Amino acid sequence: MSRLVLVSNRVADLSKASQAGGMAVAIADTLRTRGGLWLGWNGKIGDRNDELRTEPDFTKFGNATVATLPLSAREHAEYYVGYSNNVLWPVFHARLDIAQFEAGYYQRYLDVNRRFAEALRPLLRPDDTIWVHDYHMIPLGMELRKLGVTNPIGFFLHIPVPPAQTFLAIPEHRELARGLASYDLIGLQTKVDVGNLIDYLQDGVFGRILQDGRIRAFDRELSIAAFPVGIDVDSFIDSRPKRATAKPLPAIRLLGVDRLDYTKGLPQKFRAFSRFLEKYPDYRSKVILSQIAPPTRETVTAYADIRHELEMLSGSINGKFGELDWVPIQYIHRSTPRKMLVDVYRNSRVGFVTPLRDGMNLVAKEYVAAQNPDDPGVLILSRFAGAAEQMKEALIVNPYDVEDMADAIKAALDMGQTERRERHEALLAGIRQDDTFVWCRSFLEALDNVRRRAFLAVPTSPSEAARRALQEIELARVSPRVRAN
Numbered sequence: 088m089s090r091l092v093l094v095s096n097r098v099a100d101l102s103k104a105s106q107a108g109g110m111a112v113a114i115a116d117t118l119r120t121r122g123g124l125w126l127g128w129n130g131k132i133g134d135r136n137d138e139l140r141t142e143p144d145f146t147k148f149g150n151a152t153v154a155t156l157p158l159s160a161r162e163h164a165e166y167y168v169g170y171s172n173n174v175l176w177p178v179f180h181a182r183l184d185i186a187q188f189e190a191g192y193y194q195r196y197l198d199v200n201r202r203f204a205e206a207l208r209p210l211l212r213p214d215d216t217i218w219v220h221d222y223h224m225i226p227l228g229m230e231l232r233k234l235g236v237t238n239p240i241g242f243f244l245h246i247p248v249p250p251a252q253t254f255l256a257i258p259e260h261r262e263l264a265r266g267l268a269s270y271d272l273i274g275l276q277t278k279v280d281v282g283n284l285i286d287y288l289q290d291g292v293f294g295r296i297l298q299d300g301r302i303r304a305f306d307r308e309l310s311i312a313a314f315p316v317g318i319d320v321d322s323f324i325d326s327r328p329k330r331a332t333a334k335p336l337p338a339i340r341l342l343g344v345d346r347l348d349y350t351k352g353l354p355q356k357f358r359a360f361s362r363f364l365e366k367y368p369d370y371r372s373k374v375i376l377s378q379i380a381p382p383t384r385e386t387v388t389a390y391a392d393i394r395h396e397l398e399m400l401s402g403s404i405n406g407k408f409g410e411l412d413w414v415p416i417q418y419i420h421r422s423t424p425r426k427m428l429v430d431v432y433r434n435s436r437v438g439f440v441t442p443l444r445d446g447m448n449l450v451a452k453e454y455v456a457a458q459n460p461d462d463p464g465v466l467i468l469s470r471f472a473g474a475a476e477q478m479k480e481a482l483i484v485n486p487y488d489v490e491d492m493a494d495a496i497k498a499a500l501d502m503g504q505t506e507r508r509e510r511h512e513a514l515l516a517g518i519r520q521d522d523t524f525v526w527c528r529s530f531l532e533a534l535d536n537v538r539r540r541a542f543l544a545v546p547t548s549p550s551e552a553a554r555r556a557l558q559e560i561e562l563a564r565v566s567p568r569v570r571a572n
């Protein structure tokens with residue numbers, strides 16, 4: 088088996104990866120068994136000299152080596168904060184209105200990708216398989232190809248792909264597409280994302296779908312397919328502390344756990360809860376919404392804005408409905424130890440996941456994994472989370488529709504044990520079937536097959552498959568109970 092070489096903006100701590108229960112578990116396992124190398128940013132911000140640095144620092148973990156490089160302050164501001172988080176993140180989440188298309192960001196983004204490619208080149212062996220992750224690193228494959236690398240290179244995008252018309256708004260969309268076409272395989276989270284990317288490649292850069300399902304663009308052939316990210320269900324459950332850490336609450340809890348990000352639909356969630364209290368007054372004093380929202384990317388203005396909005400909203404809702412012995416919204420703007428999170432998930436009657444757009448959303452899967460199967464809670468899930476393509480037994484909602492979400496809260500709280508168990512059983516079976524190991528293995532097998540030309544990556548009509556996926560989500564949204572069979 089060939090050695091695996093990973094490249095991503097940040098690297099995981101391989102000594103702790105097995106406790107996390109997420110993607111890092113599968114990746115760390117694969118690196119350990121195949122032997123491997125993982126290159127990324129070390130999280131430090133240095134000076135201009137670092138812009139010339141192509142010799143990483145190495146740390147060994149058994150068979151696996153982690154190689155890291157610093158970023159200069161200018162690279163951090165323009166490659167990471169600028170292009171990655173102020174252009175690609177909002178546009179890929181369909182927020183063109185807050186994207187900051189500043190001149191110079193793209194050039195720095197490209198420069199950092201080139202430097203990382205130059206750092207990797209001398210470390211590569213002829214039979215290595217290379218796997219590049221996420222939107223910070225789109226041009227990396229192209230830069231490796233320019234340096235003469237002919238190894239199989241795959242790319243996985245963790246965030247959604249926007250519709251073609253939105254993608255076309257990025258001034259450098261052609262350059263990004265050229266970067267994407269340098270890979271042998273592109274993995275996306277959902278069928279809808281596959282449809283969107285193929286539509287864009289056809290409309291925006293005149294790509295063609297070949298007979299075998301691959302796409303031809305910029306004189307290269309590539310495969311594009313969905314590989315939904317999963318969790319390691321058992322290690323996630325095992326990380327639960329032996330003694331309960333979360334104090335029992337006097338009220339029934341609805342739970343939200345999201346990085347404080349404008350894509351996660353947090354104001355919509357708060358407004359829906361407020362509407363629920365207004366519309367169904369019998370539940371006042373009985374139900375609370377706990378929202379855990381740790382800070383991220385605080386240097387980006389849009390993140391300060393969303394924080395401010397949430398503080399205002401929770402304050403006004405608590406002021407309007409609160410009593411001396413009951414505060415409706417418990418809003419925690421801090422990180423929570425992971426072990427404790429499992430316990431909080433389990434002690435919450437409703438998992439309330441409302442992103443406006445999300446690549447997958449692992450919180451939805453973690454909530455289901457953490458439930459007591461005999462008396463499980465109910466998952467309310469936005470139709471715009473990638474997870475909705477798989478988790479149709481959740482109560483699927485439209486996060487822009489306050490009434491719909493308020494009614495879903497009521498339905499979740501009123502749901503009888505039999506229906507809760509039926510839904511939970513189906514959801515748990517699904518997340519066990521498509522867990523993090525399946526995700527990692529199936530992507531790497533597909534990359535292997537692509538190189539052997541044995542892989543039919545896309546259905547002949549990706550747009551049709553995407554349309555069907557969307558229709559199924561809508562069907563799940565409007566059907567009040569688990570569909571027969």
Ligand code: ADQ
Nearest residue numbers: 245316344345346379381421422423445446447448449450
């Ligand atoms: P994220 O946007 O970070 O990931 P998500 O998939 O929900 O979103 O993962 C968040 C992770 O952080 C979860 O494992 C969760 O447990 C953890 N977390 C959240 N709040 C926490 C807290 N307060 N304390 C401790 N841990 C916390 C991106 C994409 C997603 C995609 C993933 C994986 O945006 O769409 O699902 O990558 O591909």
